[in-house]
Amino acid sequence: MKKTISSLCAIVFVIIAATLGVHFYGAQAGALSEEESNLVFRKALEEVLETEGITAEYIAVTIEPVYDINLDQLGFIYFMQYDNTEGFAIVIKTTGAFEVAEFFMQAPNPFAGAEGRMVYVNLMMYLVYYDGYFVEPVSGAVLSEEILELISYDALSLYEGKGDDDFTFFNERIYFINRTAVTHNLAHTTPAYTAAGLPAACVPTAGASIIGYWTRFFPSLVPGFIPGGYAFGIFIYSVNPAGAQPIIHELFQRMGTTATGTNIPNFRNGMTSFVQARGRSITFTHTMSGANQQNFNFAAAQAQLRAGRPLMIFSQGFNLASIMNNPNNVDMNYWLHTGNHGMAGFGYNVVTYTLPNGTQRTDSFIRVATGVGGRRTAFFNVNFHQTQISRVYGVLIT
Numbered sequence: 244m245k246k247t248i249s250s251l252c253a254i255v256f257v258i259i260a261a262t263l264g265v266h267f268y269g270a271q272a273g274a275l276s277e278e279e280s281n282l283v284f285r286k287a288l289e290e291v292l293e294t295e296g297i298t299a300e301y302i303a304v305t306i307e308p309v310y311d312i313n314l315d316q317l318g319f320i321y322f323m324q325y326d327n328t329e330g331f332a333i334v335i336k337t338t339g340a341f342e343v344a345e346f347f348m349q350a351p352n353p354f355a356g357a358e359g360r361m362v363y364v365n366l367m368m369y370l371v372y373y374d375g376y377f378v379e380p381v382s383g384a385v386l387s388e389e390i391l392e393l394i395s396y397d398a399l400s401l402y403e404g405k406g407d408d409d410f411t412f413f414n415e416r417i418y419f420i421n422r423t424a425v426t427h428n429l430a431h432t433t434p435a436y437t438a439a440g441l442p443a444a445c446v447p448t449a450g451a452s453i454i455g456y457w458t459r460f461f462p463s464l465v466p467g468f469i470p471g472g473y474a475f476g477i478f479i480y481s482v483n484p485a486g487a488q489p490i491i492h493e494l495f496q497r498m499g500t501t502a503t504g505t506n507i508p509n510f511r512n513g514m515t516s517f518v519q520a521r522g523r524s525i526t527f528t529h530t531m532s533g534a535n536q537q538n539f540n541f542a543a544a545q546a547q548l549r550a551g552r553p554l555m556i557f558s559q560g561f562n563l564a565s566i567m568n569n570p571n572n573v574d575m576n577y578w579l580h581t582g583n584h585g586m587a588g589f590g591y592n593v594v595t596y597t598l599p600n601g602t603q604r605t606d607s608f609i610r611v612a613t614g615v616g617g618r619r620t621a622f623f624n625v626n627f628h629q630t631q632i633s634r635v636y637g638v639l640i641t
Contacts, residue, residue, distance in 0.1 A: 245477070246303065249380030252377070252388070252512045253463045254382065255470075259300075259440075259456070263498045264410070265624040268633070273496060275308075275317060275318065275319070275341075276338060278305075279308065279341055280318060280334045280336075280341045281306075281342075282337075282341075282567060283340075283341040283342065283343060284319075284321050284334050284343070284568050285306075285336050285567070286565070286566065286568070287332065287334075288332070288405040289345055289568050290383045290426075291346055291348055292348075293424065293426070294426065294428070295348060297325075297348060298609075299326050299328075300368035301325060302323055302324070302325040303323070303324045303325070304321050304322065304323050304598075305321070305322045305324075305476045306319050306320070306321055306322075307319065307322070307358075307361060308320075308361070309335070309362065309363040309403055310360050310361065310362050310363070310510075311335060311362065311363070311364075311398060312350045312362060312364060312370075312373070312377075312394065312400070312401060312443045313389075313400060313401075314360065314372060314400040315364075315400070315401040316401065316628060317335045317336065317337070317363055317399065317401050318333065318334045318336050318341065318344075318363070318372035318539070318572065319333075320333050320334075320361060320363070321333075321334065321579065322334070322352055323348070323428060327625040328347075328348070328349055329349075329350070329351060330347050330348040330349055330350050331347060331350060331352055331353065331391045332346040333345045333346075333363055334345070335363065335399060336632050337399045337401070337560055338403060338620050339399065340488065340619075342493060342619055343432075344363065344366070344399075344472070344618065345366070345367070345479065346431075347474065349475065350475045353367075353368045353369045353380065354371060354380050355380070355583070356380070357371040357373070357378065357383075358373055358482075359371040359372050359373025359374070359378065359382035360372040360373070360494050362377065363399065364394055364399065365399055365480060365481065366471060366474075366481045366484075367474050367479070368394070369620055370386070370610045375418060377391060378492070380499055382462075388478050388633075389626050390624065398523075400542070401540060401544060405610065407431070409580060409582070410578045410579060410580055411578075411579045411580075411586055412577065412579065413576075413577040413579055413615060414574065414575070414576050414577070415575045415577070416572055416573070416574050416575075417572060417573045417575070417596055418571060418572045418596075418598065418599055419571065419572065419573070419596040419597055419598055419599070419605070420513065420571070420597050420598070420599055421596070421597040422568075422573070422593060422594065422595070422596050422597075423594070424593065424595075425592075425593045425597050426546055426590070426592045426596045427536075427545070427549055427552060427590055427591055427612060428589060428590035429456065429484065429551065429590055429624065430456070430478060430480055430589060431478065431479055431480075431591045432479050432480045433452075433480060433610065433611075433612050433620050434452045434453075434455040434456050434470060434471070434480040434481075434587075434589070434613075435452055435480075435587075435612035435619045435620045436448055436451050436452050436455065436487045436491060436612070436614070436615065437592060437614055437615070437616050437619060438488075438491050438492075438614070439488055439491075439532065440497075441491065441492065441495055441500075441503070442502045443500065443502055443503060443504040443505070443544055444490060444495055444500060444614075444641045445504070445584050445585045445586070445614045446492060446500065446503075446504065446505035446510050446557075446585035447491050447494035447495040447497060447498050447500055447505065447513070448491050448585075448614040449555060449556075449586050449587040449612065449614055450498070450510065450513065450514050450517075450555070450587075451487060451490040451491040451494055452587040452612040453514075453553050453555065453587050453638050454490055454494075454502075454514075454518075455468075455470040455480065455484070455490070456470070456480070456518065456553050456587075456589065457553075457640040458470045459478065459480075459543065460640075461523060461640060463522065463523070464492070464518070464521050464602055464640070465486065465490060465500045466485070467486065467520075468486040468487075468490070469484060469485075469486070469511070470484055471479070472482070474570050474617070485611055493517065494513055494514070494517060495518055497512070497513035497514075497516045498510055498512070498514075499512075499513070500516075502585060504586065507634055509587045510555065510557075511636075513546070514527075514612065514638070518640055523640055523641065524640070524641050525640050525641075526550070526638075526639040526641070527635055527636040527637070527638060528547060528636060528637040528639070529634065529635070530543035530544040530554075530635045530636070530637060531543075531634060531635065539625065539635060540624055541607055541631040543611065544591070544635055544637070545591050547637025548589075548590060548591055548637075550587070550639075552637035552638055553587055553588060553589050553608065553637070553638055554588030554589075554624065554635055554636065554637055554638070555586075555587060555588075555636045555638055556586045556587070556588055556609065556611065556634075556635050557583070557584075557585055557586065557632070557633040557634040558583070558584050558585075558623075558630055558631065558632050558633060558634065559583050559630075559631040559633055560569060560579075560580065560581050560582070560583075560584075560629050560630050561579075561580055561582075561584040561586070561630055561631075562578065562579050562580075562623060562624050562627045562629065563578040563580075563611070563615065563621035563622075564576065564577050564621055564622040564623070564624055565615050565618070565621060565622070566597075566608075566622055568636075573596075575592075577624075577630075578615075578618055578621070579628070579629055581629070583633075584614075585614070586612060586613055586623065587611065587612040588610065588612075588623070588635075589610050589611070590610035591606070591609050591610065592607075592610060592622060593605065593606070593607050594606050594608075595623065606624060606625055606626070607624070607625050607626055608623060609622070609623045609624070609625060610622060611622075
Protein backbone atom coordinates (compact mmCIF):
# COMPACT_ATOMS: atom_id res chain seq x y z
CA MET A 244 0.00 0.00 0.00
CA LYS A 245 1.21 3.48 -0.77
CA LYS A 246 2.21 5.43 2.28
CA THR A 247 0.87 8.94 2.72
CA ILE A 248 3.63 11.42 3.40
CA SER A 249 2.63 14.23 5.69
CA SER A 250 5.91 15.92 6.62
CA LEU A 251 7.95 18.25 4.43
CA CYS A 252 11.61 17.25 4.24
CA ALA A 253 14.05 19.94 5.26
CA ILE A 254 15.48 19.95 1.75
CA VAL A 255 14.73 22.99 -0.39
CA PHE A 256 16.70 23.40 -3.61
CA VAL A 257 16.93 26.62 -5.60
CA ILE A 258 17.73 26.00 -9.24
CA ILE A 259 20.18 27.91 -11.43
CA ALA A 260 19.70 31.47 -12.62
CA ALA A 261 16.11 31.77 -11.46
CA THR A 262 13.98 31.81 -8.33
CA LEU A 263 12.76 28.31 -9.06
CA GLY A 264 12.04 26.49 -5.80
CA VAL A 265 11.99 22.70 -5.85
CA HIS A 266 10.46 21.30 -2.70
CA PHE A 267 11.02 17.62 -1.93
CA TYR A 268 8.54 15.55 0.00
CA GLY A 269 9.83 12.44 1.75
CA ALA A 270 9.78 8.88 0.47
CA GLN A 271 9.24 5.70 2.40
CA ALA A 272 12.29 4.40 4.20
CA GLY A 273 14.38 2.08 2.04
CA ALA A 274 17.83 0.53 1.67
CA LEU A 275 18.91 2.90 -1.09
CA SER A 276 20.19 6.40 -0.45
CA GLU A 277 17.45 8.92 -1.16
CA GLU A 278 19.99 11.72 -0.82
CA GLU A 279 22.18 10.30 -3.63
CA SER A 280 19.13 9.79 -5.81
CA ASN A 281 17.97 13.36 -5.16
CA LEU A 282 21.30 14.72 -6.40
CA VAL A 283 20.97 12.80 -9.67
CA PHE A 284 17.36 13.92 -10.08
CA ARG A 285 18.20 17.53 -9.40
CA LYS A 286 21.03 17.54 -11.96
CA ALA A 287 18.73 16.02 -14.58
CA LEU A 288 15.98 18.51 -13.74
CA GLU A 289 18.32 21.44 -14.28
CA GLU A 290 19.33 20.09 -17.69
CA VAL A 291 15.73 19.46 -18.75
CA LEU A 292 14.56 22.91 -17.60
CA GLU A 293 17.37 24.55 -19.56
CA THR A 294 16.89 22.39 -22.66
CA GLU A 295 13.10 22.71 -22.79
CA GLY A 296 12.99 26.37 -21.74
CA ILE A 297 10.69 25.81 -18.75
CA THR A 298 10.54 28.79 -16.40
CA ALA A 299 8.27 27.63 -13.59
CA GLU A 300 8.75 29.50 -10.32
CA TYR A 301 7.91 26.55 -8.10
CA ILE A 302 8.02 22.78 -8.54
CA ALA A 303 6.66 20.48 -5.86
CA VAL A 304 8.20 17.01 -5.95
CA THR A 305 6.85 13.95 -4.15
CA ILE A 306 9.21 10.98 -3.88
CA GLU A 307 8.21 7.33 -3.68
CA PRO A 308 10.28 4.14 -3.96
CA VAL A 309 10.10 1.93 -7.02
CA TYR A 310 10.99 -1.76 -7.06
CA ASP A 311 12.35 -4.27 -9.53
CA ILE A 312 10.51 -7.41 -10.51
CA ASN A 313 12.21 -9.24 -7.62
CA LEU A 314 10.66 -6.65 -5.29
CA ASP A 315 14.03 -5.23 -4.31
CA GLN A 316 14.01 -1.46 -4.17
CA LEU A 317 15.38 -0.28 -7.52
CA GLY A 318 15.27 3.47 -6.96
CA PHE A 319 12.80 6.32 -6.68
CA ILE A 320 10.06 7.94 -8.72
CA TYR A 321 9.66 11.71 -8.57
CA PHE A 322 6.18 13.12 -9.15
CA MET A 323 6.41 16.79 -10.18
CA GLN A 324 3.70 19.44 -10.09
CA TYR A 325 4.12 22.97 -11.44
CA ASP A 326 1.98 25.57 -13.24
CA ASN A 327 -1.04 23.22 -13.36
CA THR A 328 1.17 20.64 -15.05
CA GLU A 329 2.41 17.27 -13.85
CA GLY A 330 5.39 15.17 -14.81
CA PHE A 331 7.53 12.39 -13.43
CA ALA A 332 11.07 11.07 -13.38
CA ILE A 333 12.44 7.65 -12.43
CA VAL A 334 15.94 7.33 -10.95
CA ILE A 335 17.29 3.80 -10.55
CA LYS A 336 20.41 1.94 -9.51
CA THR A 337 21.11 -0.85 -12.00
CA THR A 338 24.82 -0.05 -12.00
CA GLY A 339 27.14 1.17 -9.26
CA ALA A 340 25.52 4.60 -9.25
CA PHE A 341 22.06 6.13 -9.60
CA GLU A 342 21.01 7.19 -13.09
CA VAL A 343 17.90 8.62 -14.71
CA ALA A 344 15.81 6.00 -16.51
CA GLU A 345 12.94 8.28 -17.57
CA PHE A 346 12.25 12.01 -17.29
CA PHE A 347 9.08 13.70 -18.52
CA MET A 348 8.11 17.24 -17.57
CA GLN A 349 4.63 16.87 -19.07
CA ALA A 350 3.25 13.38 -18.52
CA PRO A 351 0.69 11.75 -16.23
CA ASN A 352 1.65 9.50 -13.35
CA PRO A 353 2.03 6.01 -14.89
CA PHE A 354 0.94 4.44 -11.60
CA ALA A 355 -2.05 6.76 -11.04
CA GLY A 356 -4.86 5.19 -9.03
CA ALA A 357 -3.04 1.90 -8.45
CA GLU A 358 -2.39 0.53 -4.97
CA GLY A 359 0.63 -1.51 -4.01
CA ARG A 360 4.35 -1.45 -4.69
CA MET A 361 5.31 0.41 -7.84
CA VAL A 362 7.45 -1.86 -10.03
CA TYR A 363 9.62 -0.43 -12.80
CA VAL A 364 10.37 -3.19 -15.31
CA ASN A 365 12.12 -1.30 -18.10
CA LEU A 366 11.54 1.59 -20.48
CA MET A 367 7.83 2.50 -20.29
CA MET A 368 7.01 -0.83 -18.63
CA TYR A 369 5.26 -0.36 -15.29
CA LEU A 370 3.59 -2.83 -12.93
CA VAL A 371 2.13 -2.79 -9.47
CA TYR A 372 2.58 -5.59 -6.93
CA TYR A 373 -0.52 -5.86 -4.77
CA ASP A 374 -1.87 -8.63 -2.58
CA GLY A 375 0.50 -11.24 -4.01
CA TYR A 376 -0.03 -10.42 -7.70
CA PHE A 377 1.60 -8.31 -10.38
CA VAL A 378 -0.98 -6.00 -11.91
CA GLU A 379 -0.98 -3.74 -14.97
CA PRO A 380 -1.62 -0.32 -13.37
CA VAL A 381 -3.93 1.16 -16.03
CA SER A 382 -6.18 -1.79 -16.81
CA GLY A 383 -5.89 -3.57 -13.47
CA ALA A 384 -5.26 -6.88 -15.28
CA VAL A 385 -3.38 -9.53 -13.31
CA LEU A 386 -0.33 -10.87 -15.15
CA SER A 387 -0.01 -14.62 -15.65
CA GLU A 388 3.12 -16.57 -14.70
CA GLU A 389 3.91 -17.06 -18.40
CA ILE A 390 3.78 -13.32 -19.11
CA LEU A 391 5.89 -12.58 -16.05
CA GLU A 392 8.54 -15.02 -17.22
CA LEU A 393 8.72 -13.32 -20.61
CA ILE A 394 8.91 -9.88 -19.02
CA SER A 395 11.66 -10.98 -16.65
CA TYR A 396 14.14 -11.39 -19.53
CA ASP A 397 14.13 -7.64 -20.14
CA ALA A 398 13.57 -6.55 -16.55
CA LEU A 399 16.04 -4.27 -14.82
CA SER A 400 17.29 -5.25 -11.39
CA LEU A 401 19.06 -3.65 -8.46
CA TYR A 402 22.84 -3.43 -8.69
CA GLU A 403 24.48 -4.85 -5.59
CA GLY A 404 28.12 -4.96 -6.66
CA LYS A 405 31.04 -2.68 -5.95
CA GLY A 406 32.50 0.09 -8.04
CA ASP A 407 35.61 -0.22 -10.20
CA ASP A 408 38.61 -0.27 -7.89
CA ASP A 409 40.92 0.94 -10.69
CA PHE A 410 39.49 4.47 -10.60
CA THR A 411 40.71 7.36 -8.52
CA PHE A 412 38.44 10.25 -7.65
CA PHE A 413 38.69 14.02 -7.74
CA ASN A 414 36.16 16.61 -6.57
CA GLU A 415 36.13 20.27 -7.53
CA ARG A 416 33.85 23.15 -6.54
CA ILE A 417 33.77 26.27 -8.69
CA TYR A 418 32.27 29.49 -7.31
CA PHE A 419 30.90 31.90 -9.90
CA ILE A 420 28.89 35.09 -10.28
CA ASN A 421 27.59 34.17 -13.72
CA ARG A 422 27.28 30.99 -15.75
CA THR A 423 26.38 30.38 -19.40
CA ALA A 424 26.13 27.03 -21.17
CA VAL A 425 25.98 25.97 -24.81
CA THR A 426 24.56 22.46 -25.10
CA HIS A 427 23.69 20.13 -27.95
CA ASN A 428 22.48 16.53 -27.58
CA LEU A 429 21.64 13.98 -30.25
CA ALA A 430 18.88 12.46 -28.14
CA HIS A 431 16.86 12.97 -24.97
CA THR A 432 18.66 9.97 -23.47
CA THR A 433 21.92 8.31 -24.45
CA PRO A 434 22.24 4.72 -25.70
CA ALA A 435 24.80 3.53 -23.15
CA TYR A 436 25.49 -0.18 -23.08
CA THR A 437 27.90 -2.18 -20.94
CA ALA A 438 29.48 -5.51 -21.85
CA ALA A 439 28.82 -8.76 -20.00
CA GLY A 440 31.40 -11.54 -19.90
CA LEU A 441 33.98 -10.00 -22.26
CA PRO A 442 37.48 -8.72 -21.40
CA ALA A 443 38.72 -5.28 -22.49
CA ALA A 444 35.52 -4.71 -24.48
CA CYS A 445 35.18 -0.93 -24.20
CA VAL A 446 35.62 -0.31 -27.93
CA PRO A 447 33.06 -2.87 -29.19
CA THR A 448 30.72 -1.67 -26.43
CA ALA A 449 31.03 1.93 -27.62
CA GLY A 450 30.57 0.72 -31.18
CA ALA A 451 27.41 -1.09 -30.11
CA SER A 452 26.02 2.09 -28.56
CA ILE A 453 26.64 3.87 -31.87
CA ILE A 454 24.95 1.01 -33.75
CA GLY A 455 22.05 1.28 -31.30
CA TYR A 456 21.76 4.98 -32.03
CA TRP A 457 21.60 4.44 -35.80
CA THR A 458 19.26 1.45 -35.55
CA ARG A 459 16.56 3.90 -34.56
CA PHE A 460 16.81 5.28 -38.12
CA PHE A 461 17.74 2.05 -39.94
CA PRO A 462 16.03 -0.93 -38.26
CA SER A 463 17.62 -3.32 -40.78
CA LEU A 464 20.99 -2.75 -39.08
CA VAL A 465 19.86 -5.18 -36.38
CA PRO A 466 16.56 -6.82 -37.38
CA GLY A 467 14.26 -7.27 -34.42
CA PHE A 468 16.38 -5.07 -32.14
CA ILE A 469 14.44 -2.26 -30.48
CA PRO A 470 16.82 0.44 -29.19
CA GLY A 471 14.05 2.45 -27.50
CA GLY A 472 10.68 3.96 -28.17
CA TYR A 473 8.57 7.10 -28.16
CA ALA A 474 7.00 8.45 -25.00
CA PHE A 475 4.95 11.62 -25.10
CA GLY A 476 6.47 12.52 -28.47
CA ILE A 477 10.10 12.06 -27.38
CA PHE A 478 12.33 9.16 -28.46
CA ILE A 479 13.87 7.49 -25.42
CA TYR A 480 16.81 5.11 -25.79
CA SER A 481 16.52 2.12 -23.47
CA VAL A 482 18.91 1.77 -20.56
CA ASN A 483 19.65 -1.91 -21.18
CA PRO A 484 17.69 -3.11 -24.22
CA ALA A 485 17.24 -6.76 -24.99
CA GLY A 486 19.59 -7.63 -27.83
CA ALA A 487 22.41 -5.23 -26.94
CA GLN A 488 24.76 -8.00 -25.80
CA PRO A 489 24.69 -9.91 -29.13
CA ILE A 490 25.69 -6.67 -30.91
CA ILE A 491 28.61 -6.18 -28.52
CA HIS A 492 29.69 -9.81 -28.92
CA GLU A 493 29.55 -9.67 -32.72
CA LEU A 494 31.57 -6.45 -32.81
CA PHE A 495 34.03 -8.01 -30.35
CA GLN A 496 34.64 -10.75 -32.91
CA ARG A 497 34.64 -8.52 -36.00
CA MET A 498 37.09 -6.08 -34.38
CA GLY A 499 39.45 -8.85 -33.35
CA THR A 500 39.36 -7.65 -29.75
CA THR A 501 41.71 -9.43 -27.36
CA ALA A 502 42.43 -9.25 -23.64
CA THR A 503 44.57 -6.19 -24.38
CA GLY A 504 41.77 -4.34 -26.17
CA THR A 505 41.06 -3.09 -29.71
CA ASN A 506 43.25 -0.90 -31.88
CA ILE A 507 41.86 1.92 -34.00
CA PRO A 508 42.19 0.26 -37.44
CA ASN A 509 40.42 -2.85 -36.14
CA PHE A 510 37.62 -0.71 -34.74
CA ARG A 511 37.04 0.81 -38.17
CA ASN A 512 37.31 -2.54 -39.93
CA GLY A 513 34.92 -4.22 -37.49
CA MET A 514 32.31 -1.48 -37.70
CA THR A 515 32.57 -1.42 -41.49
CA SER A 516 32.19 -5.19 -41.69
CA PHE A 517 29.16 -5.14 -39.38
CA VAL A 518 27.39 -2.35 -41.27
CA GLN A 519 28.16 -3.60 -44.78
CA ALA A 520 26.89 -7.07 -43.86
CA ARG A 521 23.51 -5.36 -43.33
CA GLY A 522 23.59 -3.59 -46.70
CA ARG A 523 24.50 -0.17 -45.31
CA SER A 524 27.49 2.16 -45.60
CA ILE A 525 29.55 3.78 -42.86
CA THR A 526 31.74 6.88 -42.96
CA PHE A 527 34.34 7.94 -40.36
CA THR A 528 35.22 11.64 -40.23
CA HIS A 529 38.23 12.46 -38.08
CA THR A 530 38.26 15.54 -35.88
CA MET A 531 42.02 15.89 -35.42
CA SER A 532 44.23 18.71 -36.66
CA GLY A 533 47.91 19.59 -36.87
CA ALA A 534 50.71 18.36 -39.08
CA ASN A 535 50.37 14.74 -37.98
CA GLN A 536 46.68 14.87 -37.06
CA GLN A 537 47.65 14.58 -33.39
CA ASN A 538 45.67 17.48 -31.92
CA PHE A 539 42.02 17.09 -31.02
CA ASN A 540 39.83 19.75 -32.65
CA PHE A 541 36.83 20.22 -30.37
CA ALA A 542 35.12 22.58 -32.83
CA ALA A 543 35.27 19.85 -35.49
CA ALA A 544 33.76 17.35 -33.05
CA GLN A 545 30.98 19.81 -32.23
CA ALA A 546 30.25 20.16 -35.94
CA GLN A 547 29.95 16.39 -36.27
CA LEU A 548 27.47 16.26 -33.41
CA ARG A 549 25.43 19.13 -34.84
CA ALA A 550 25.31 17.17 -38.10
CA GLY A 551 23.70 14.28 -36.22
CA ARG A 552 26.76 12.04 -36.08
CA PRO A 553 27.78 10.37 -32.81
CA LEU A 554 31.45 10.34 -31.90
CA MET A 555 33.86 7.50 -31.29
CA ILE A 556 36.53 8.63 -28.82
CA PHE A 557 39.92 6.99 -28.18
CA SER A 558 41.77 8.32 -25.17
CA GLN A 559 44.95 7.58 -23.24
CA GLY A 560 43.73 8.16 -19.73
CA PHE A 561 40.18 9.35 -19.31
CA ASN A 562 37.81 11.15 -16.96
CA LEU A 563 34.12 10.67 -16.25
CA ALA A 564 32.50 13.70 -14.66
CA SER A 565 29.17 14.30 -13.02
CA ILE A 566 28.12 17.94 -12.64
CA MET A 567 25.90 19.39 -9.95
CA ASN A 568 24.86 23.01 -10.42
CA ASN A 569 24.06 25.08 -7.32
CA PRO A 570 22.86 28.70 -7.09
CA ASN A 571 26.36 30.24 -7.01
CA ASN A 572 28.70 27.28 -7.39
CA VAL A 573 29.06 24.00 -9.24
CA ASP A 574 30.31 20.69 -7.87
CA MET A 575 32.16 18.37 -10.24
CA ASN A 576 32.94 14.79 -9.30
CA TYR A 577 35.51 13.07 -11.52
CA TRP A 578 36.28 9.40 -11.92
CA LEU A 579 39.84 9.19 -13.24
CA HIS A 580 41.61 6.31 -14.96
CA THR A 581 45.10 6.08 -16.46
CA GLY A 582 44.32 3.31 -18.95
CA ASN A 583 43.41 3.52 -22.63
CA HIS A 584 39.68 3.67 -23.29
CA GLY A 585 37.07 3.94 -26.01
CA MET A 586 33.75 5.76 -25.55
CA ALA A 587 30.84 6.94 -27.66
CA GLY A 588 29.86 10.63 -27.62
CA PHE A 589 26.29 11.88 -28.08
CA GLY A 590 26.42 15.57 -27.24
CA TYR A 591 28.49 18.45 -25.95
CA ASN A 592 28.28 20.98 -23.15
CA VAL A 593 30.43 24.13 -23.09
CA VAL A 594 30.17 26.07 -19.84
CA THR A 595 31.67 29.51 -19.23
CA TYR A 596 31.92 30.84 -15.68
CA THR A 597 32.58 34.38 -14.57
CA LEU A 598 34.52 33.88 -11.35
CA PRO A 599 34.27 36.12 -8.24
CA ASN A 600 37.57 37.83 -9.18
CA GLY A 601 36.14 38.83 -12.58
CA THR A 602 38.10 36.33 -14.67
CA GLN A 603 36.45 33.70 -16.83
CA ARG A 604 36.82 29.95 -17.05
CA THR A 605 35.45 27.69 -19.80
CA ASP A 606 35.02 23.92 -19.50
CA SER A 607 34.29 21.81 -22.58
CA PHE A 608 32.62 18.43 -22.20
CA ILE A 609 31.43 15.64 -24.46
CA ARG A 610 28.40 13.73 -23.20
CA VAL A 611 29.54 10.10 -23.34
CA ALA A 612 28.32 6.56 -23.03
CA THR A 613 31.17 5.35 -20.87
CA GLY A 614 30.95 1.57 -21.08
CA VAL A 615 31.59 1.61 -17.32
CA GLY A 616 28.95 -0.01 -15.13
CA GLY A 617 29.30 2.31 -12.16
CA ARG A 618 28.83 5.46 -14.24
CA ARG A 619 27.08 4.50 -17.46
CA THR A 620 26.79 8.07 -18.78
CA ALA A 621 28.99 11.02 -17.90
CA PHE A 622 30.64 14.19 -19.15
CA PHE A 623 34.14 13.79 -20.60
CA ASN A 624 36.25 16.92 -19.99
CA VAL A 625 38.29 17.23 -23.17
CA ASN A 626 40.84 19.56 -21.55
CA PHE A 627 41.44 17.65 -18.34
CA HIS A 628 45.16 17.55 -17.62
CA GLN A 629 45.34 13.76 -17.10
CA THR A 630 43.67 12.98 -20.45
CA GLN A 631 45.33 12.59 -23.86
CA ILE A 632 42.88 12.21 -26.75
CA SER A 633 44.30 9.92 -29.43
CA ARG A 634 41.56 10.02 -32.05
CA VAL A 635 37.92 11.07 -32.37
CA TYR A 636 35.68 10.18 -35.30
CA GLY A 637 32.22 11.31 -36.30
CA VAL A 638 30.36 8.16 -37.38
CA LEU A 639 27.73 8.33 -40.10
CA ILE A 640 25.70 5.33 -41.24
CA THR A 641 23.61 5.59 -44.41
